[in-house]
Amino acid sequence: MAHDAAYHWPPELMALLTDTIPLLCRSKDDVVTFLRGAGTSEALLYRFRQQLAVDRSAVSKYKIAREVIRQLNEQGDQGLGVRRALLRRITEFDDFSMCWPDDQLKARGLVAQIREVVGVKDAFTRMQQERDRERDAHLADRRAVEDERRRRKALYADLRAQLTALFSMEDAQKRGLELESLLNRVFALDGIGVRESFTLRLEDGEAAEQIDGVVELDGQTYLVEVKWWAKPLDINPVSRHLSRLMTRADVSGLMISASGYSAPAVAECVQFLAFKVMVLGELRELVLLLEREESLADWLREKTRRAKLERRPYTVLDVDF
Known part of the structure; x- marks a missing residue:
């Protein structure tokens, strides 16, 4: 796996570490012990222990520090834990009385420099990590938006196909029932609250009236x-729907016709606007909205607005707006 260069020691930090560790340790053995205490493996230190045992003059404190630091840096992610531990041990070093007296002041200065370099590097790493998190979050948001777009596109296509298939259905009663169910799903797709069709019955169980459906939008x-x-629908079926509205407080009306409306039916709805909102729509408008993947909620809002302000209950998409 490729390592992250942000976690490696830059050359200036390696030079500081090479100069500092020998000053913090009085002897060559202390250097080896210091490095081992930070987690450096015995395999990495074995050669230097052997050299010290055979000929102590053959190797210096600086050579030990330089070689171990170089090899730790070359270990990539495998040596990340040791590198962090070694840096932490140096930056937290505060008992300079353990150093040779002549080295104490210089050791303090070098440790301070390392703290500054590490602080800047850590700040850069944190900024980089934050940028990475922001990028990942942005990409996740984009993926979520794209996934939702594809999901809605598939739903629009499926509903459009189902609605189109109804035009070839010969059984009028079955077609009407399937249309009611389909329209419920069409409205629900755009976040419009939907209540399935229901039948009101009298006390003796006889059906009083059949309601095709109820939708809710913006609290209406x-x-x-x-x-x-x-x-085209004549005045009779339209009047019956208007009568249902008059028996219910704060309820508006929506009719959807596959064949348009007669002039008397539209005129009746215009007069009715003095009492309640009544909106007339056509099935072809819904087909067009599904083809365009446009909002049915906005369609209903616009038709309602025109009914209220312009006293026009019957306006048609792509003709009147």
């Missing part, structure tokens, strides 16, 4: 009616 509840007729 819409009672939804879906119609797939061969011709």
Whole structure:
């Protein structure tokens, strides 16, 4: 595995360590012991122990320190723990009475320099690590956004395919039921609160009315009616939906038709705007939104805004806005 150069000793630090360790130790044996105390392996120190045992004059304190430091630095990640321990041992060194009297002042100065170099290097490493963390977090955010984009794209494509398939379905009743279920998923895709279709019944169990669905957006509840007729909806089915709204407080209406609306039906909704919000939509608008992967929530917001301010319950995407 490739090592991280940020954790290696730069040449200036290696030179300082080579000059400092011999000053902190009175004898050559003390240098070896100092290095061993920081975790340096016996295998690395064995040659110097042998040289000291045979001919102490053949090797100096500086040579021992220089060679061990060089080899520790060449160990890469394997020697990272020892390098850190050795630096910590030097930077935390505070009993200079153990040094030769003539070396004490110089040793103090060199230890101070090492502390400064290590401090700068650690600060750089921390900054680099923070930049790496920020980069990784940014990349993770980008991946999450891209994953969500792909997920939504797949959902839009699937819903569009299902909606398109309904046009070739001959069983009108089955088509209507599947359309209601499909529209619930379409609205839920864009974060619009959805309540599945339900039936209100009288005390004797007889069905009083069938509600295709309920959606909630920006705190506003819409009672939804879906119609797939061969011709534009006339005033009768629209009036029945308006009647349902009148029996419910603070509820708006949304109708979705596969065949548009007759002029009398639209006029009836215009008059109804004096009492409640009523929005008329077309199935082809939803198909277009799915093809474009555009927001159904924004579509409903815009149609509601125009119904309220312009008294136009029937506006069509790509025609009126």
